[in-house]
Amino acid sequence: MTRTDRLYALVEELRAVAPRPRSARWLADRFGVSSRTIERDLSALQQGGVPIWAEPGRTGGYCLDTTHTLAPLGFTVDEALAVMIALGALATSPFRDSAASALRKVVAVTDDHRLTETAELAARIHLLGDEKPTGAPPGLAAALRTGQVLRISYTDRDGGSTERDVEPMGFVGKGDSWYLIGWCRLRDGLRAFRGDRIVRAEPLIERAPRRPLRAEDLGIVEGRLRAVGPDSTIS
Known part of the structure; x- marks a missing residue:
């Protein structure tokens, strides 16, 4: 078993x-590995966002909160591949940490046969990008959800x-x-504000009023703006 x-x-x-616990020793015997290996595996799952916690005591062990986990996913191989590609494409975005966590969760609950086939296909797909890093400070994506004003240190093209204090309204992605x-x-x-030019982003206590954001307000002169949600317009 891999x-x-x-x-x-x-x-x-x-x-x-669930909600009963399993001890690391029981799980080690079940999967034919050491207790230390099981503990490392459980730690990796926890770091990936899977809600597993430890219950102390003689009858304790590890428990899974089923109300906060995905049921086994019925993705086809093509669907799973599309999800893997889409999440991988976010590696240079402000959502990269959440995308990596989401991918680990999808892997954890995907049928193992389909997962193996999907991984083999994914190994043949590559994304071409710039060599220079195009990341952004951690926590930048959360500002859109929380509505908190950001105090950013920004370096312009010159x-x-x-x-500056900035009220987050949205994100636009172009290439990397x-x-x-x-x-x-x-x-x-x-x-x-280009993500790789934002040196620091500090969320303030103040929550900004949510301003409307329309595609025509952005002044895009090259390319076509596409929404990523179910709707076809920015609102």
């Missing part, structure tokens, strides 16, 4: 007996640095580059 197969099987074993769209209080207007 480690990926074992991770999937661990989740399913804990799901089957190398000049400014500190991602732009934070926000209301800049320094310039008193709508601005786009």
Whole structure:
């Protein structure tokens, strides 16, 4: 059994007996590995966002919160491959950490036969991008959900640095580059901030009023703007 197969099987074993616990020793005997290996596997699942916790005591062990986990997914191989590609394409975006966590969760609850076939196909697919890093400070994506004003340190194309308070309104992705769209209080207007030029982003206590964001307000002169949600327009 591969480690990926074992991770999937661990989740399913804990799901089957939830909310009762399983000890690391019991799981080690079940999967024919050491208790230390099981503990490393469980730690990896926890770090990936799977809600597993330890119950202390003689009859304790590891438990899975079934109300916060995905049921086994019935993805076809093509669907699973599409999900894997889509999440992998976010590796240079402000959502990269969440995308990596989501991918680990999908892997943990995908049928092992389909997962193996999907992984073999995914190994033949590559994304071409720039060599330079195009990331953004951690936590930038969360500002859109929380509505908190961001205090950012920003470097413009000429190398000049400014500190600004920005009300997050959305994101636009183009190739490997991602732009934070926000209301800049320094310039008193709508601005786009490229992620790799945002040196620091500090969320403030203040929550900004949610401003409407329309495609025509962005002034896109090249390319066609597409929404990623069920709707075809930005709102």
